[in-house]
Amino acid sequence: IQIIYEDDSSSVRIRFDAAQPDDKGKYETLVKDSTITDKDGLRSQSVVIIVKPVPVLFTSDIQVSTADKDNIPEKTEVILTATINQEKGKVKWFLNNKEIKEDQNHKITIKNLQRQLTLKSSVIADTGIYSVKSDDDEQTIEILL
Secondary structure: OEEEEOOOOOOEEEEOOOOOHHHOEEEEEEEEOOOOOOHHHEEEEEEEEOOOOOOOOEOOOOEEOOOOOOOOOOOOOEEEEEEEOOOOOOOEEEEOOEEOOOOOOEEEEEEOOEEEEEEOOOOHHHOEEEEEEOOOOEEEEEEOO
16 A cells, blocks of 8 residues: 655545455545644545455366266266466356365365366266356356266
């Protein structure tokens, strides 16, 4: 945060070079002003700053590690990969609108901008519509076994 006093000394600017969500809040200036007789000669001005996070958006469709997403043999390792626009972005994976959590057959991996879901050994129950969702965007793909 940079505080800049204007040349005429009658105004002050607060500059955020790379605002972060933690920068939100109420900012207030207090200026000693000899023309004010009450409030101990202080003049104040405040502003409330709201910092919205950059939206997490997908920059590619979901990619499937197998040659044919419509005919995957059982007991095959399948990796679904989605790419987003920021390294710290959070996503969740779903199968038929039910959230997938890591377990003995599902692994969720973060590699730079890539978000991956690995099916360690595919079974018929893995057939369906897969979605990867952020708070701001979503990608879907149908997988058939």
